[in-house]
Amino acid sequence: MAELITYREAVAEGIARELRRDPSVVCIGEDIGAGEGVFKTTAGLFAEFGPTRIWDTPISEQAIVGAAMGAAMTGVRPIAEIMFSDFLACCWDFIANEMPKVRYMTGGQVSVPMVVRTANGGGLGFGAQHSQAVENWALTVPGLIVVAPSTPSDVIGLMASAVRSDDPVIFFEHKALFATKGEPAPAGHVVPLGKANVCREGTDITLVGLAWSMPIILEAAELLAAEGISAEVIDLRCLVPLDAACVLESVAKTSRIIIVEENPFQGGWGGTLASIVADEGFHDLDAPVKRLAGASVPAPFAKHLEDQVLPSVGATVDLARRLVGG
C-alpha cells in the first residue's frame, strides 16, 4: 500500500498537479509563496513554480479576488486563496455580486473560470472570527460552484475538477481536517463536481455529511453497527451541484435521514437538503427529516465551549437510535 498523505499535503499536491498540467493556471494570495501558506497548504509550490506562477499579495481580499476575476475573464485560470473563510466577508462583493453574475448579466459573453480556496470551519480554537463554517454563505448565491472535500484524495480529485471548471468555484478546505491522513490519489485523479460519495452502505438510516462532519458520521455509523443499526453514509462533497438524487435514492432504501452539518442551523445548508427530501422523498419517509447543525451562536474560542455548539458523534448516535427505534 502506498504511503498515506495528509489532507494538508493533498491541497498542495492538487494545486501542483494543475499547475503542471496547464500553464494558464496561477496562484494568488497572502503568504502563499515563499511563506508556503499559513496552513502550509501551498508547501513546495513556490520552489517548483516560482514567482511567475505563485503570486504573493498584500492583505487586500478585494484586490485578490477582483484581480483573479479580471484575469479569469481574459484567458487565465487563477486559484485565489482567501486565508480564512471568515474573510470571504471582506470580498463578499466579488463572491456574491461579481463572479457568479457576470456570465448571466452579459448574456453569456464572458466566463469566469476561477477557484477561490479558503480554510473553513472550527476545531482549532481560533474564536468567532477565524472558526466559522460558512459554506452556507456560498450556497445562497446562484452561480457559484461550492466544493468541500473531506479526504486527501477527494481534495486532489475535486481540485482538478474545480480548476478545470469554466464556472467560478468556492473551494472550502477544512482547518480541522488538515492533519488527517488518507490514501494518496492516483495520477490523473479527477472527481467530478456534484457527485456524492456513498462511503458506507446501509439499510436502516441515511447519514449525510460534508467535510468536517464526515469523520463524525462515519464514527457514528460504526457505533450504530455494533448495536445492529445499519447506517448508510453519504459524503455530499459539493453543495453545488447538489447530488440530491443520491440522497433521495438512499432515503428510498432506508426511510430515515439525519443531515449533519457544521454551519449554524439558522440558514445552514441542511435546510435546503431537508426541504428537498421532505418534498420529493415524502412517501419514502418513516420518520421526520432531522438536522444536526452548529448552534446558532458565534463560534466560541474555548474547546469545551466549542464542543457544546457543534454536532457530535454521541448526538448523532442518540438521534439515530431514536429514529430507528421509534
Add this chain to the structure above:
Amino acid sequence: MTNSTKEELASWYDQMLVIRGTEKAAYDLFMTGLVKGTTHLASGHEAVAVGASAALKPEDYVWATYRGHHHAMARGLSPEACLAELMSKETGACRGKGGSMHLTSAANNMMGSYAIIGSHIPMAVGSAWSAVLRKTDQVSIAFFGDGATNIGAFHEAINLAAVWKLPVIFICENNLYMEYTPISAVTAVQHPAADRAAAYSLPRIVIDGNDVLVVRDEVAKAVALARAGGGPSVIECLTYRHYGHSRADPAKYRPEGELEEWMMRDPLKVLRARLVESGVSEDEITGIENAVDAVVKEAIERAKDAPLSDISEAFTDVWADGGMQWRN
C-alpha cells in the same frame, strides 16, 4: 499637444455625436416608457471615452461603471445594440439580461459595466495581470467616477497594480458629484483620484476631461508607459454630467448657473471649434452632424422594432453549459 489630423478630429466628432445622440434617445425612450428600470446617462463625458479609446489598440481591455454607455460605444458597441439592451430586446448587447448598467461588448474587449461602485477596478488590475502572464502588450483601463475613490477596492487595486507594475490605467471621470452630494463635501482631498496617487508612488495627473485631444494625449502617454513595463497611471479627468445622477434625479442640488457654465465647455463645442480651427468647413461639419442624426434615428427605429428577448433567456447563462441546473 500633439498634432491630430483633420480625419482624426472628424472621426472623434462623429463618435462623440453618436454617443450624445444615443444618450438623448435613451432619455426620450425612458420618458415614453420604452426603457424601464434606470439609466445613468453620460452626456458631457464623451471626450473621456472617445479620447481614451483613441489611444488604445482594439485588443486592449476597458472596464466601466453603470454609467458606461459611452465607453461601450467608444469601443465599438453599436447604438442599436445599446438602445435595444435598454429596451430589453433580443438584439440588445446582453439580450436583456444586463440592461443599462451592465452593457458589455466582449468582442471588443469591453469587459463590462459594473453597478457596485469600484468593483471593476480590481478586475482591470486582473486583466492587466493577465496580459503580463500571457506575455502580450495589452493595456487595461478602468473608468470610474469620483465617488469610487472613497471605496476600499479603489485603494486595494491601485496599490496592487503599483506594487506589481501592471499595465493598467485608472481614469477618474470627476463630474463633481457622487450621486447627489458634491464630492468635495465628502472627500479629504481636492482631487479625489489624483491627490491619492501619491500614496501609491504615482504622479498627480489632472486634466481637462472635456477636451478629447487633451484626453487622447494624456492617455497615450500612460499607455506608452504601461506597454513599456513602466506600470500604472492614475488620470483624473475634470468633466460634468449634463443630466442628473440617474433617471430619478432632476439634479436640483446643483447651484444656479453651474450647468450653463459647463455647457459653455461642452466637449462637443470644444471639438467643433477645433474642427473649424483645423480648416474643416462648416458644410463638412454639418454633413457629419446630419449623418450621425440619421444613424441614431435608424438605431432607435431598429431597436424599437426588434422583438423582446425570449422568455427562456431568464433561465440560461447561469453556468458554462448555458443552463441553470444546480442539482440533479
